[in-house]
Amino acid sequence: MNMTRPKTRIQRKNTSAILEAALDVFSQHGFRGTTLDQIAQAAGLSKPNLLYYFASKEAIHTALLTGLMETWLAPLRELDPEGNPVDEIVAYVLRKLEMARDYPRESRLFANEIVQGAPNILDQIRGPLRDLVNDKADLIESWILTGKLASVDPHHLIFSIWSTTQHYADFDVQIRGILKASDDAHFEDAAQFLSTLYRRALTPS
């Protein structure tokens, strides 16, 4: 059965309901910790009906991950060679932070996958992701060489941006536990802090 492009109205509705439900459950319990019954219930379908739309549990997981990859890379892709370097990078940081706030499930799904060795997306990491990062690292390097940015290792700069921002999604429980935060207000403080951090470190002296 060809599942790449849902054809009928019902197919569209159900596949998206399944993926939505699966994102919820997978991001909370990981791949092995998730059961088909959980997904089925969350999607409001029967288990055999799930398997009518997706060949297997793994197929659902894979569909989510591949769909996610592009979304995840997009903000980095927007780094503009023409813009003001420091502003561009700070804007990237804030974009990433917004994603952590608005799409925490996606971030955690990704984190779960990577922490456990990225068995399903290692190719994409070593391929498209690596290429994009190297490309942007070159851009950052050129900004440094023309004196528009303080000197830092571009790759590790990117890693630090990923980690600091995604941390607010992936370690959400820990952060809320420490701040006693029940809403998203602390994201404002985080934005403030990260802007300051990177602006100070990257503005050429």
Place this chain on the structure above:
Amino acid sequence: MNMTRPKTRIQRKNTSAILEAALDVFSQHGFRGTTLDQIAQAAGLSKPNLLYYFASKEAIHTALLTGLMETWLAPLRELDPEGNPVDEIVAYVLRKLEMARDYPRESRLFANEIVQGAPNILDQIRGPLRDLVNDKADLIESWILTGKLASVDPHHLIFSIWSTTQHYADFDVQIRGILKASDDAHFEDAAQFLSTLYRRALTPS
């Protein structure tokens, strides 16, 4: 059966073999992704024998987590009120980075637990961890007020240090995939980068 303090020689040997094996497997596959058989095989014991030493799979997991918590907090505890503020914080960053390099399994076990909502250590987060962080945040705040440190949000500073350093353990696969790194040489670059980042951002102008 009282398992808090192994009594016999054999008990000491086997419980530590089990915990060592379990750390390996749990950190790689998460709680649900790990089977008792895997742990048993890695420890060189039979499955019933595992359960002679630990009441259940969860008991092994809990033993690991509680044992880990203290180790994880130790570096933060060492922040010295008497030292030079910027140096103290940079030293803390480097200590944390070394831990990510030398104890990646512990870091991933922790990450797995937190990402999935910290079902087993939420109390410790909201208790001892929270207290320690607040204590050190106060210290940092006092450094800022006396002009020895540039002004930043102390809590988010700590979060950023956790995330940037642990990232090298938790997202190891991704980092290696991008850097094409097969050894630990990139930890040197990371140390360099992070020292620079925090030194620039925290040194009072």
Place this chain on the structure above:
DNA sequence: CAAGAGTTTGACCAAATGGTCAGGATCACG
């Protein structure tokens, strides 16, 4: 070395879980 404490295991069990399938219900469309 006797004997009890401590250790180990093969065989077994119940529950959970991913997946199958035949047949029935429903929908789209000529």
Place this chain on the structure above:
DNA sequence: CGTGATCCTGACCATTTGGTCAAACTCTTG
């Protein structure tokens, strides 16, 4: 409105897995 395609489900299956237990083995110690 009829009919073929699409959609849905109850019942079922095989496997995996956490955990039990009685019996056997081994170690320690008086």
